[in-house]
Amino acid sequence: MALSISLLLASLALAVGPARAEDATPPQTTAAPPAAAPAAASQGAESKSGPVSSSDASQKKLTFSVLYVKQNRTKDLPLSMLDLPAKDDGIAGAKLAIEDNNTTGRFLNQTFKLDVLNGDVDELIKGATEKVAAGDSFIIADLEPDALLKFADALAGKPAVIFNVGSPDTRLREEDCRANVLHIAPSHAMLADALAQYLVWKKWPNWLLVYGPRPEDKLLADSYRHAAKKFGGKIVEEREFKEPTGSRRADGGFEQVQQQIPTFMQGAKDHDVVLVADAGNLFADYFPYRTWIPRPVAGSAGLVASSWHPALELWGGTQFQHRFKRLNSRNMRPIDYDAWVATRVVGEAATRKQTSDFKVLSSFIHSPGFEVAAFKGVATSFRSWNGQLRQPIIVGTPKLLVSVSPQQGFLHQSSVLDTLGIDKPETKCKAYTQ
Known part of the structure; x- marks a missing residue:
């Protein structure tokens, strides 16, 4: 009975907030209600893939490894000292999501862990190839555009899904798209x-x-x-x-x-x-x-x-920001948020499918029925034509949220989230099934 109650609490519905700070109107999207997220995030909900069954908790213990690959980059100093990047940029968000995944995983005999690789692209390819052979099938990539393409091509045909959190270049979702890459970071488009x-x-x-x-x-x-x-x-x-x-x-x-x-x-x-x-x-x-x-x-x-703003308070954002700051002693940056979402995608798939089989999990993540709650007020999911995560986008000043797009009045035949970025009729991506 205690286990059933805990699982019920872990699947409480996500409180849906306004799409815009100015008029408190929810996003005009036809997406289904958000899927379950960790109890610690207060983000759980039943999705189209169905609720988690308490009878599944008796299965054998499953372990899921998420690999974070971070390219060594030589960058000019930012104009403002306030923008000096943290050494754990992105990685910090993945760590928080691992904690969230494990919160739910405790009830389902699931354990999640994070591996991190730093280096140039050739070192990352070598290390990632070894990790994939050992079972790390889900890779978060913080790489420059050309490095991401080289990395994805090196892992083509291997049991691995790569989540791009490091590059917003639109061409990576279009003429240079790769079938083994999903894009968490929003594109420039x-x-x-x-x-x-x-x-x-x-x-x-x-x-x-x-x-x-x-x-x-x-x-x-x-x-x-x-x-x-x-x-x-x-x-x-x-x-x-x-x-x-x-x-x-x-x-x-x-x-x-x-x-x-x-x-x-x-x-x-x-x-x-x-x-x-x-x-x-x-x-x-x-x-x-x-x-x-x-x-x-x-x-x-x-x-x-x-994709994120460190002052966002809507849709449970306040406690989310506080949990991140307690863990990392700094504010959450967009790349931290993108890495958190990527790691939560893995946790959501594992929760729903109750298996560590890569083919099952990858197929589910790519399916129209997959959704993940992401503190955006609506369910987020991947576009079938180029692997881009569809999501609301924050519009803000350095200190405050100003609005959230899509704005009212911009309509779409299926989801207003698809008014942001390259829509299916205009895509140049050939790697995904049209």
Whole structure:
């Protein structure tokens, strides 16, 4: 009887909160109610795959290993000291999810553990190949785009599913998609669409697009161009930002920037918003409050779209944030959240299917009936055409949530979540069954 009561508590329904902070209206999605999540997260609910049976708890003990691979990267220092990355970026979120999985797993004779590999891509391929041979079939990948493709190709045909949490490049979901990769991190297309919907909803449709000189900046700018056409925005002018900004740490460096940015922005056509495409966050933060005429800044600085926000309090987010902070002594960043979701996907599949058989779990995760609760107010699931996780996107300032997209009024024939990113009719991905 005690066991049945515990399992009942572990499957309490997720409290569904508003889709938007401003009007407290839930997302207009046709997705089914969220699937069960750990009791510690207060996120459980029955999904279309059915509730967990108490009779299954008598089965033999099952162990599930999740492998986190993190590429060693050489990065420029961020513009702000507040943005210095933690050494356990992403890994911290996976650790919290392992705890959550084990909370439910205790009732089901299931144990979850996390393995971590750091190194360059060749070292990670070697280590991951050995781990997969030993039974680590679920891999969270924090890799740069080309490294992710090389990693996925090296593991092609092996019993492994790779969860991308490290790269938002849209091409990884489209022309360069891989059948063994699922994408937890939202694509640039999803983030651009989420921001574009909000700007159009606010009736700020005229945008001045500023983009950086690097190839990834130009790809991000393409996402904003696509979003403008998709939702009725208008890019009235484009400018490429090539000017060096000097040493941000040197005395007087801010004075140099204070002169550069207004000069760069002089003579622009009339616009409502300055939209900055800076994929590496190398210059975007120079623009707020330094434009020639007073205009809000959005995109890579100012008003930003992301998978998570450290001030989110909706849908049980407060206790979720507090649990993360107690475990890691810092705030949760988007990559931590993405890694948490990836690890919870494994836990959800194991809970529902009561097996460690890779083929069964992988097939279920890829199926239309799979859902995972993710502190977003609605069930999240994977798109069948490119492996991208469909989810609401947070639009916020550095300190606060501003809104959540999809916005009201943007409709879709099956799920409004699919208004964000590349929809099935326009996908270029050939690796997934159409």
